[in-house]
Amino acid sequence: MDGMILPNADWRHRDGLDRLGEVLGADKGLSRFVGGAVRDALLELPVADIDIATRHQPEDVIDLLRRAGIRAVPTGLAHGTITAVLESGPVEVTTLRRDVSTDGRRATVAFTDDWREDAARRDFTMNALYADPRTGELFDYFGGLADLEARRVRFIGDPLQRIAEDHLRILRFFRFLARFGDVPDPAGLEACTARAKDLMALSRERIADELLKLLVAKHAARVVRLMVDRGIFLPVLPEIAAEGVERLDGLATSESAAGETPDAIRRLAALLPPDPATADSVGARLKLSNAQRRRLITAVSPFPPGTPQALAYRLGTESGVDILLLGGRIEDAASVRDWPVPRIPLTGGALVERGLSKGPEVARALRTVEDRWIAEGFPDAARIEVIADEVVAQALRSVKS
Incomplete structure (x- = not known):
């Protein structure tokens, strides 16, 4: 990992991305890449979603994009997020912000022009890395580069406070550990263990979303074992055991x-x-x-x-x-x-033509034919005809007797 410069990865050359940076004043230090794209580029992983943080107010972002002929969709205006729709795909542009109040499920934010304030409200140090879109210069306010180098998942600030702000961060801690980490920060692990019951306040959809993402991560089995040992699942999924x-x-x-x-x-x-x-x-x-x-x-x-x-x-x-x-x-x-x-090459009508009565009698005979067809390894239509003749003959004998 180059500790000082963002790698010159393919995603940085997506059509329209340089121009979007110009429109948002990246050359004046007003906008930077942030979050997952920066983290994954440093880990040499594929980057799907690109996020840009900006000092511009949300209304100004909309105005700048529209004047430049770039479609702007206010996908999360209350939280300062505008989606810039480029020909090469969407890019989320979010105004720098700080939390005003939180209740463990949602946050009320205020906008700011302070990069450190914006970084301080993010969950983990590896997710609070910023990069200049033009030069690739990195900005790290909380030791995220060192944590990324060590594959250490660490909360920004007091873990208990970060969990109180959003209880889902308990599951995100383990998901990031399963995907990126070798080392769980001890303070974060203790905080997640102590506050596991906070998960009960979350919607089950949010829990499911995080859990299903966690389960397909590289180190899922190892991390799920840690979660079971720590009793993380007990409040919401006690069925998961050793x-x-x-x-x-x-x-x-x-x-x-x-x-x-x-x-x-x-x-x-x-x-x-x-x-x-x-x-x-x-x-x-x-x-x-x-x-x-x-x-x-x-x-x-x-x-x-x-x-x-x-x-x-x-x-x-x-x-x-x-x-x-x-x-x-x-x-x-x-x-x-x-x-x-394969599809069985026989219909109930073919059995009726052989002399069976419509209704339950045909349904039973068709099931018998199908069972034999499956047991014989799905033979061809000629063999099905023979099986059908035999089954119908047996059924008719049973009726007569």
Whole structure:
């Protein structure tokens, strides 16, 4: 890591970004890159979202952008955020600010022209780094560069006060540790442990958002183990216990061996006991989507016997892969990942033509044919015709007897 200059990464040359900097007075020191883009560039990671902090008031930002012919969207005007829509993508421009009041869930802010004041309201030192858009000169007010070098996640100022301002920072502390960190700052870890019950005041959507991001981070298993040991989950997700961490560790190994991208819902399933009712309760509590809840429940349910292909056919490829990876069946998971799930080449009408009565009789016979088709490894249409003849003949004999 170059400790003094922002790397000349590709994202700094996005179309329109230099001009946006000129419009916002970067050459006069009025605007700087800030936050994740600076942090990730220093870590040589891909940068997706670009944020600019500015001394300009929000209304002035809108005026400057519109006069320059740049579309301005007031996405968070009360908090000073304007989105500048460039051809190469959006850039969030936020006026320097300081907190006036906080209640653990939201903040009231006032605007300022003091860079240090703006940095002081941010959560972690590694997120409070600024860079001159033109020269790449870095500005570090709270030792963020040293912490980034050490992969140390450290709150700015008093950790207890920062958590009191926004309780979500407890989960963010662990998420950043799982993504970037090797070293949790001891004071921050103690503060998160002491204030874990504050998580109960947060909306479940915010908890879910942070948790799902945490679960796909590089060191998720190690950090989740630390969270369980520290009782962080107890106030909001007491179902997550040490046994779940062991399953998560095994799943992470299986995902890596199978070349699978880490998946948050699959990893959440690993953390939960193998009980569909528990998964349903947790899914509802976290306000997951209906599709996510169904997948979570399926992943912890006893799965039907048969081949990996039979599992993927009955449950869908995604759930089939979930269950196989959770069971450590790496090669089986790989065998169905891109398997084109077939459709049975037979309809109920074809069974009626063979002499069955419409209704339950046809439905039962069709299920029997399908079960045999699956058990025989999904043979072709000619074989299906033979199976159908045999099943219908058996059904008709049963009716006569």
